[in-house]
Amino acid sequence: MNSSSVSKLSNLSQSNRDTSEERIFATFIGFKDYFDAEKEDKPSLRGFSHFDLSFFCSCSPSDPSQFKAVWSKRFKTAVQQHNIRNYAKHQPDWRTIQALIDLRKESRVESPSDTPSKQSGTTVSSSFLDFVRNQHQTLKGPKWILSTGTCVEDKILEFAMKCQYEHACHAMIIDVNDPSWSEYFTGDELEEISNHNNPALPKVSEKVKNHLDLFRTFDASKNPNGKVRQPGNYLST
Template sequence: MRVEIISSMIKLVNDRKEVPWPELTTDLKNLIISQYNGKSISRFKGDWKRKAKLIAIATGYKIIRSNEDAWLGIEESLKEHQSSSSSSSNNTKSNYSLSKEEKKRVLTRYDAIEEENKWHLKTGTVVEDKMKALVECSSFEHPVHSMIMDPDDIVWMRYFTADELNEIKSYGVKSLDKLPQELQKNLDSYDKEWTTGNELCEYAENQKYIPLIEFDKRWIRQSMIGISELFCDDNQLHLEDYSESDLLHELWPFVYKIFRDRRIRGKLGERSSIAVGLARNANRSLETNKKRQRKAVGAKVDILFKVGNNEFGSCEIGRDTVTVADDKYMDDGLVKLPKTLRDMLCMLVNQNPCQINNLSTIGLLIMGLNMELLRMDIPQGSAITRILRTPMFEFPSSPNNIGTDFIPILEITWKAKQAMLKNVQLLKDRKRKVSELSTNSTDKATVLQYSFVRLSDDT
C-alpha cells in the first residue's frame, strides 16, 4: 500500500514538490475503498490524511489542499459499503475487515501444516482443517487468523460437537499447582464471615511473618489489609469515577505485589511487549528496491510479566465490569490478549524448541470487579495454539463475601505466578544438545509463527 501511495505522489508532484490532495485521493480512490475496514468514515478519512502526510514528509513532498474535495465521491462509495454490510457488522465495528491478500496469506499458513503435524481428535476430526474452514468463510479478523483455538468461543459450536470441544479443552492440560498445605491453612484462616472491614484489618495486622522467608504469607496478610480498608467507612464498596489506574492500585494491587520477590518482574504502566513488536516487524529488512518499512511498536499492556527480556505473561485491565457479550471483553479478552500471549509463546519456543509442547504463557484479564486467568499452550503439533480460561472470579462487594470471593482470587493469582515460574524453569532447561533434537522438534521450531499481522500494520 505504501508503494502505491508513493507511486501516485511521484506521478502528481509538481516542480515545487507539492502534491495536490484532490488529485491524490482521486488517483487512489480504488485503493482507499479496498482498504475500508468498517470504522466510522470520518475516522477512516483522518487516518488516510495522516498516512498520506507522513509518507509525503518521508519522501520530501508537501500535500496541498484546496476547496475541491475529491473525498466526497469516495465517501459515497464507503457509505454504500456500510449499507451493504450485514446488520451484525454494527456489533463488530471495531473488528478489522480482511483484504483478499491478507486472507490468502493466512490460508497459506494453514496449507503449510503437514498432515503428521495436525491435531486429530478421537472422532477423526482434524482441528486445523476446521479452523481453515472458518478462515475461508470469514470476512473480519478473528483469533483463528492467528492460528489460535479458543474452545470457549461460541463460533466453534458450528464446527465441533460438544464432546470434541471438551476433548480440545482437556487434551494434555497441565494442572495448576496446588497451594502448599501450610500456605493453604494460612489462607483458610481468613475464611470467616467478617462483619466489618475493621474487624478483618485488626485480625490481619496481628499476623506476623518473617520478611522474604515467608513472602507468600506476608503477601496474603497485606492483601487482606488492603481489601479491609476498602470497607472501613460504611462496609460498602464505592467505585464512583474510578479510572483503570484506580482499580489496579486500590482494588487489584495484590496482582502485581505478589511479584515483589523479584523472581519475576511485574512491570506496570502501558508497557510495550517485545514479542508483539517482533511480530509486527517480522517482515522488516534492509532496503533493496524500496525504502525500509517504518518500525512498528509492540502492543501496550497494563502489566507485563518478564524475566530479563523474556516475557511470560501480561494483564489487561478494563474500568467497567462487562459481560462476555460486550465489545470491551471481545476486543481485549478474545483478540488482543490471546494474540499477545501467542507472540510471547512464539518467542519462548524459538529459544527452547524442545519444550514446544510444555511451554505456556499466562494472561490475567480484569474487567471492573471480575478477573479470569488465561493460559496459552501448544497441546499438539507445532502450529496451533490453544487458549484455556478459568471461570470469572468476582471481587467481593462487602466484608461478608471476602471468605467466599476474595480467597479464590488470591488462590488463582498465586497459581498464575507459579505457572509463570514453571515456564521460567522450562526455558532454562537446555540439557538436551541441539544434535540430540529430533527432526520433528527442529521442524516445530520453524513452523510456529507469530500472530496474524495486518497488511496495514506492515506499511
C-alpha cells in the first residue's frame, strides 16, 4: 500500500468504527493500489491476493466459509467503482489462504520496520516455513528449468526458507524487479524469467511499411490539414 493509503487507514483505526468496517474500508484502498499497479494482465481477485498476500489475509473475514462470497462481492464492487470492465474471474486458492491465516495467528509478531526487504513487517514461524516447504513438495507438473540448468521453484524455496519476514516468495511468486532475487539468480537468468512466454509481435506487412515510410519526408508546414499528399491507398488489400 502506498503512503497515502497507510495514512488513511491509520486515521480510520483511531476512530470509533468497528473492526469489520475498518476491514472493508482498508480493502477498497488496497484495490485502488492494485488497479493502479496492474498494467499487463487483466485485474482479478487472484491477482489482488498475489499483489499483497499479507494484506489480503489480514482483511479476510474471520469465518473461512465466507471467504469466497465476501471477497467476490468486494471485488465486484471495486471494479464497478473504478469503471473496470475488462477483468478476469480467476479465484485465489482459498484453502491456502485459510492455512496462511491460521499460521499468522500462531506466529504474528509485528515489527515497526517498513523496509522492502522485510515487506509486511511480520516475522514467520517454523510452522509457517514447514507449510511453505510442504506446498513446494506437492507442486504438480514439471518444474521450470532455465537454460543454465537452474530450477526456478527450488531457488524460490531456498529464498523462502531464509526469508525471516512474510514475502511473496512464500506464495511461490517471483518479481524480477525485487533486488533480493539477484542473490539467487544471475542477471541473464532474471532476464530469461522476465521474457518467458512474452507474446511475439506480428510481422509488419510491406504495405504498412510503405505507408509508414511516407512520413519520413512528411512536411507538416506544407500539409496543415495533417494529410499525406500522396496518390494511392497503400493500406488497401
